[in-house]
Amino acid sequence: xxxxxxxxxxxxxxxxxxxxxxxxxxxxxxxxxxxxxxxxxxxxxxxxxxxxxxxxxxxxxxxxxxxxxxxxxxxxxxxxxxxxxxxxxxxxxxxxxxxxxxxxxxxxxxxxxxxxxxxxxxxxxxxxxxxxxxxxxxxxxxxxxxxxxxxxxxxxxxxxxxxxxxxxxxxxxxxxxxxxxxxxxxxxxxxxxxxxxxxxxxxxxxxxxxxxxxxxxxxxxxxxxxxxxxxxxxxxxxxxxxxxxxxxxxxxxxxxxxxxxxxxxxxxxxxxxxxxxxxxxxxxxxxxxxxxxxxxxxxxxxxxxxxxxxxxxxxxxxxxxxxxxxxxxxxxxxxxxxxxxxxxxxxxxxxxxxxxxxxxxxxxxxxxxxxxxxxxxxxxxxxxxxxxxxxxxxxxxxxxxxxx
Numbered sequence: 001x002x003x004x005x006x007x008x009x010x011x012x013x014x015x016x017x018x019x020x021x022x023x024x025x026x027x028x029x030x031x032x033x034x035x036x037x038x039x040x041x042x043x044x045x046x047x048x049x050x051x052x053x054x055x056x057x058x059x060x061x062x063x064x065x066x067x068x069x070x071x072x073x074x075x076x077x078x079x080x081x082x083x084x085x086x087x088x089x090x091x092x093x094x095x096x097x098x099x100x101x102x103x104x105x106x107x108x109x110x111x112x113x114x115x116x117x118x119x120x121x122x123x124x125x126x127x128x129x130x131x132x133x134x135x136x137x138x139x140x141x142x143x144x145x146x147x148x149x150x151x152x153x154x155x156x157x158x159x160x161x162x163x164x165x166x167x168x169x170x171x172x173x174x175x176x177x178x179x180x181x182x183x184x185x186x187x188x189x190x191x192x193x194x195x196x197x198x199x200x201x202x203x204x205x206x207x208x209x210x211x212x213x214x215x216x217x218x219x220x221x222x223x224x225x226x227x228x229x230x231x232x233x234x235x236x237x238x239x240x241x242x243x244x245x246x247x248x249x250x251x252x253x254x255x256x257x258x259x260x261x262x263x264x265x266x267x268x269x270x271x272x273x274x275x276x277x278x279x280x281x282x283x284x285x286x287x288x289x290x291x292x293x294x295x296x297x298x299x300x301x302x303x304x305x306x307x308x309x310x311x312x313x314x315x316x317x318x319x320x321x322x323x324x325x326x327x328x329x330x331x332x333x334x335x336x337x338x339x340x341x342x343x344x345x346x347x348x349x350x351x352x353x354x355x356x357x358x359x360x361x362x363x364x365x366x367x368x369x370x371x372x373x374x375x376x377x378x379x380x381x382x383x384x385x386x387x388x389x390x391x392x393x394x395x396x397x398x399x400x401x402x403x404x
Contacts, residue, residue, distance in 0.1 A: 008065065008066045010291075010292065011302075011303040011305075011308045012291045012292070012299050012302045012303040013058060013061075013062070013288070013291070013292075014308045014311035014312060015301070015302030015303055015304070015307040015308055015310070015311045016054060016058060016288070016291070016302060016311070017055070017058065017311040017312075017314045017315070018302075018307060018310040018311040018314045018317075019051070019054070019302065020051035020052070020054035020055050020058070020314070021051060021314040021315075021317050021318045021321070022051070022314075022366075023048040023049070023050060023051030023054070024048065024049060024051040024052060024144065024318065024321070025317075025321045025322075025366065026045055026048040027045065027046055027047065027048035027049045027051070027265075028144075028321070028322050029362055029365075030042055030045035030046045030048070032358045032359060032361075032362050033045065033359070036359070040255065043255040043256075043266065044251055044252065044255045046255070046264070046265055046266075047251050047254045047255050047265055047266055047267065048251075049265060049267065050247065050250070050251060050276070050280060052147055053215055053276065053280050053281055053284060054284055055147065055151075056147075056150065056151075056154075056212055056215040056216055056219070056281070057215050057216070057218055057219040057222075057281050057284045057285060057288065058219060058288070059151055059154060059216060059219060060154070060215065060216035060217060060218065060219020060220045060222075060223070061219035061220070061222050061223045061288060062219075062223075063154070063155070063158050063219075063220075063223075064158075064162075064219065064220045064223035064224060064227075065223040065226065065227060067081065067158070067159075067162070068162055068223065068224065068227065069227060071159065071162045071163075071166070073159055073160075073162075073163050076395060078159060079394040079395040080394070080395050081159065082394055083388065083389065083393055083394040083395055084389065085155045086388060086393070086394075087384075087385045087388035087389050088385060089148065089151070089152070089155075089315075091380075091381065091384040091385065091388070092315065092316055092319065092376070092380065092381045092384075093127075093142070093145065093148060093319065094127055095380070096142060096316075096319050096320065097123070097126050097127055097141050097142055097145070098123075098127070100112055100141050100142055100323065100324055101119060101122075101123045101126075101141065103324045104119060105119070109324060109327075111323065111324060111327065112140065112141060112323075112324065113140055114136075114137075114139065114140050116136070116137070116140065122137065122140055122141070123141070125137060125140075126140060126141035126142070126145070129148060129149045129152050130149070131146075131149070132145075132146045132148070132149025132150065132207065132208065133149065133197055133198065133208065134194075134195045134196050134197050134199075135195070135196025135197075135199040135200065135203045135207075136195040136196040137195060137196075138203070138207055142319050142323055143322055143323060144318060144319065144321075144322050144323075145319065146207055149208070149209075150207070150208060150209045150212050153208075153209030154209055154213070154216045157178075157209070161174060161220070165220075165224075171217065171220065171221065171224075174213075174217065175213045175214045175217045178209070178210055178213045179205075179210055179211060179213060179214070181210055182198070182204045182205075182208060182210025182211055183201070183204070183210075185198040185204070185210070186198045186199070186200065186201050186204050202263065202268055202273070205273050205277060206267065206268060206273065206276070206277075211273075211277060212277060214277055214278055214281060215277065215280075215281040215284075218281040218282060218284070218285050219281075219285070219288075221285075222285045222288060222289060225289075226289075226292060231292045231293045232293065233293050238290065238294065238296075239286050239287070239289045239290030239293065239294065240287060240290030240291055240294050240296050240298060240299070241290070242286055242290070243283050243284065243285070243286030243287025243288070243289070243290055244287055246279075246282070246283030246286060246287075247280065247283045247284060247287060249283070250275050250276070250279055250280040250283055253271070253272075253275045253279075254266040254267045254272045254275050254276060257269040257271055257272045309374065310370065310374075312377055312382075313370070313373040313374045313376070313377035313378075313381075314373070315377075315381070316372075316373040316376050316377055316381060317369055317370060317373040320369060320372065320373065321369050325369075325372070326365060326369065329364075329365055329368060329369075330361070330365070333355045333361045333364065333365075334355070336353075336355045337353050337355035337356055340353040340354075340355065341353055
């Protein structure tokens, strides 16, 4: 696909997608640096899940920027909107989820089902995104795919949110109402043993749209501001640096929190939830505004064509960086390590294997996963995306109605 230059496309924000995915990668593999870095530095690396917040604020911004001004809640608009969302999100998620369960049926690896006895039902829950509402199932299949349930909830609610905003201009009350509904669901279901469906407040606040909605609303408000005022400004404030500083402050704040079992990060404390769900997204909005309105070296890096390619393939990277594919690669590294040491024994030498170093293996994993992601993006995701958009799925194809 050629590099877009339309008013609705920002190469720098595509680069941000790569940054967000890589931060999540670091958070999941921070344990590799145990014993190699100071304890507090490890805690900071473990809180790099902030990449998920980057995704959520970015989704709120992009959906609003692209659809808010041409929004008309009628059947044709909504079908086109859903068609675009399906083309963007669903094909690779469906295929990779199917591959994950095929792997399970071949190897019976509990990493996919987390011990649940009904894998077919679990597969259905995964491909329909509903597993994200159940504490017992949220990390089954593609574990990190829980965030797509949150995204899908936003996609479906966005037209209604736009309608209310245009009719009543009441944006600030909506996140309060949505989170209140989530609290009510927990109060109703926490004493019912139904696979953890809205089973506790921490889960609701961190892993469902009801708890994370404020992040999307911050992105929405940023988009409305940019749509109204443009992305050229006279202020001398460096919002990129200011936003980055506040993001780092939130990161440190969460790293300072005690880890409450069975959770494994500081964001899962009350202060951590407030920091992650309400303060961090404001810092991210400042950071995004800086990227959109300032010319900095960091912006040039994120908008670089290669970084842009990494951003386009980052959705696949996010879906495969943790789970069975990553585990197979780890197993490959272990096998290569054994082969090399057997070769050393045969030669009678006492040398080191490159695959004995966990940090080296992590770098190799990162590079290989990116290569796989780019390959899958170019050969499967991008062609399927274009095919669905140009098909008559949901609504007859029209060249004048292909908003991303």
